[in-house]
Every structure is written in structure tokens, then in C-alpha cells.
Amino acid sequence: MMRVWILPMVLVLSGAVAATGLAFSGSSGAAAVLLVVFVLFAGVNSPLIFPRSISAVEAQRRSAVDGRPVVFWRPGCTYCLRLRIRLGRAAHQLHWVDIWRDPAGAAAVRAVNDGNETVPTLVLAGQAHTNPDPAWVRRQLFPGT
Structure with missing residues (x-):
């Protein structure tokens, strides 16, 4: 921690x-x-600067209920920071998992990134997207904008 x-x-x-x-x-x-x-x-x-992190298990449970994406991130990651800043207030609509605080989150990221802890990794509708473009993420959150 x-x-x-x-x-x-x-x-x-x-x-x-x-x-x-x-x-x-x-x-x-x-x-x-x-x-x-x-x-x-x-x-x-x-x-x-990031929304409060939750465990990977809790994020996946909440995502199954509300359909919101899960973002795996870690402090100091410039790409995570870029995603967070570009999303603005919309970032609170995602479930954030800090892989340095949650070993299960780190394992989930390694599972979809060939053993690497590459972040940010966004899981949307059960499909992982590594280092997604913030504009694309916004379009997924707000279709038609």
C-alpha cells in the first residue's frame, strides 16, 4: 500500500x-x-486524483450489475493519468482498480496482456482494451456524442 x-x-x-x-x-x-x-x-x-479504487472482484460484480466499464490502473502511469484527465467528471462512471493495491487486479491485467501489467486496461462488456484512446472511451460511455 x-x-x-x-x-x-x-x-x-x-x-x-x-x-x-x-x-x-x-x-x-x-x-x-x-x-x-x-x-x-x-x-x-x-x-x-483518481476515483476511489475498489477490488477487482468488487469492480467486476458492480460492472455486471450496472454495465459500467472497469479500468485497471496504477499510480505514476502517464497513460492512466491521460485517460483520467481526458475523461474529466465522466471518470467517476467507471470502476477503477489500482493493480498495486489489489493482487487480483494485477493478475486480471496479466491474464489479458500476455503476462504484462500493461495499464490502463479497460474491460467493457467482458472484452479487454489495453491503453484505449480516451475519446473512444467517452464514446462508449456516451453513445451518440
Whole structure:
């Protein structure tokens, strides 16, 4: 569970060290800007920007009931982040499974990606789509738009 926070913590720590160096050299304004940039980048790479993750078993159960797609993702994945940002508020209509928190989710991703943990992997109507185009996902969520 802690490994999902490693990248954000490293980013904040790196930003703090770099900002401290700038502050000691007399550039307090630049130090503040640099620290804010690192904190924002850490936030974007943290699990906080994604909807709350559930287990793969729960996601599959919910998907069977409501027909919504399941997205397998992991923190730090730029393609997952791109999908999440491009979906906007519609991202809350999907069931998100963090494969670093759920071994069953990681196993499900490996099963459909030749043993690789390639994310994002979207499962829609029982069919897996690896790294789908966000525009295509939006069309699947909102047909006719």
C-alpha cells in the first residue's frame, strides 16, 4: 500500500531540497514557485486524483450489475493519468482498480496482456482494451456524442 506513495513523496522531497537550495542562494520567489510545481506534480501522480479504487472482484460484480466499464490502473502511469484527465467528471462512471493495491487486479491485467501489467486496461462488456484512446472511451460511455 505504501509503494503507491513513493513517487509523490520523492517528488515533494526533491522539490523541497531544490527549493531550499534556491532559497539559500537568495531566490525565495523562485524557490516558492519550484516547490509549488513539485507539489502539484506529486499530487497529479498520487492516487488522490483518481476515483476511489475498489477490488477487482468488487469492480467486476458492480460492472455486471450496472454495465459500467472497469479500468485497471496504477499510480505514476502517464497513460492512466491521460485517460483520467481526458475523461474529466465522466471518470467517476467507471470502476477503477489500482493493480498495486489489489493482487487480483494485477493478475486480471496479466491474464489479458500476455503476462504484462500493461495499464490502463479497460474491460467493457467482458472484452479487454489495453491503453484505449480516451475519446473512444467517452464514446462508449456516451453513445451518440
